[in-house]
Amino acid sequence: MEDFYRIKRLPPYVFNQVIELKAEARRRGEDIIDFGMGNPDQATPQHIVDKMVEAVQNPRNHRYSASKGIYKLRLAIVDWYKRHYDVDLDPDTEAVATIGSKEGISHLAMAIIAPGDVVFVPNPTYPIHAYSVVIAGGDLISIPLYPGVDFFDELMKAVKVSWPKPKLLILNFPHNPTTEVVDLEFFVKIVDFAKEHDMMVVHDLAYADIVFDGYKAPSILEVPGAKDLAVEFYTLSKSYNMPGWRVGFAVGNKRMIGALTRIKSYLDYGMFQPIQIAGIIALNGPQECVEEVRLMYKNRRDVLAESFTKAGWEIGKPKATMFMWGKIPESLNMKSLEFSKFMLEKAGVAVSPGVGFGEYGDDYVRLALVENEHRIRQASRGIRKALEGIL
Secondary structure: OOOOHHHHHOOOOOHHHHHHHHHHHHHOOOOOEEOOOOOOOOOOOHHHHHHHHHHHOOHHHHOOOOOOOOHHHHHHHHHHHHHHHOOOOOOOOOEEEEOHHHHHHHHHHHHHOOOOOEEEEEEOOOHHHHHHHHHHOOEEEEEEOOOOOOHHHHHHHHHHHOOOOOOEEEEOOOOOOOOOOOOHHHHHHHHHHHHHOOOEEEEEOOOOOOEOOOOOOOOHHHOOOHHHOEEEEEEHHHHOOOHHHOOEEEEEOHHHHHHHHHHHHHHOOOOOHHHHHHHHHHHHOOOHHHHHHHHHHHHHHHHHHHHHHHHOOOOOOOOEOOEEEEEOOHHHOOOHHHHHHHHHHHHOEEOEEHHHHOHHHOOEEEEEOOOOHHHHHHHHHHHHHHHHOOO
8 A cells, every 4th residue: 555656645644543542442341531533423403304304205316416516405505605694606606515525625626736736734734624735746835823823924934935836725714623713804814815926715614603602703705806716615514413414515716616516527426315405404494403503512612621620621712613622731741642642541531632633733632522511521520530640
């Protein structure tokens, strides 16, 4: 396998070390409280499931579908954007359904990046944002994104020393894993920066609805002129508890959407049509379920922050996402992989090492809010004992 060109370009999967230790512990019968993977633990809303079951009964939905998504789904996508952001989009040329946002981002990279093209990506970042560039043969330039660093200053430094000039900037706000949030003015500056330097922008808006304390996540497409150079991805995985359904979409710049649509036409026949029909119901149907999801994550966030702080590990409350970005206590003198192993072995708690998201994340670990409040409090008791035994 080491001889395959694209496989050789991929770094070792850091998370595997923790995943294997977690599996070994469970085989020994240990109870592991798992904050590792951002895999929603609640059921998909019943009205969406019911529509899926109904659509499955119709044999016409068993045939090949459309790789870019059936028209009614694309219409639901652009209507959703109009309601949420007052952004007008053409369902034929400015929207494409994807098999989850991860598939869409990776295939868009293959469609628009040539070997040697320079791409700016924040560091730390969700792995596919960086690895899609690597797989496509592009040259990845990491832009530091951590407390005390001005992201725009780092962008300006990078663009001055980059040759060839960057072709693409990939962003994700609210941010996974750091939970950082931005306002609309941030995207105004990003659009101006991209126009000045003749760059495209991809923005991953996966956590648009998972927001707290009065914060509203903006869309880059709200900025006048953004459609000249940007596309935005969204997924139903988190907001509608549909992670396994693999429903996402991209909207925005016609040229980029056209490239993604065309490459997908060679690679897939789209989602199973009943899933697309269920996706229409999710976007157009009752939205109380989204508010319930948001409130659930807010409550879990509050319980985790408060109980972990009492246990001796202070973690702040983020304004968005389904994650917590926990700084490793300096007194432990550990980096993220060692700390993740320590948490697993001594506290029975699984977390994701920050280095798996990039070298600038090595002083942190990510915790996904996928355990209920009782289990979160149970985890805090294990953490208290673990820290008492070492501090």
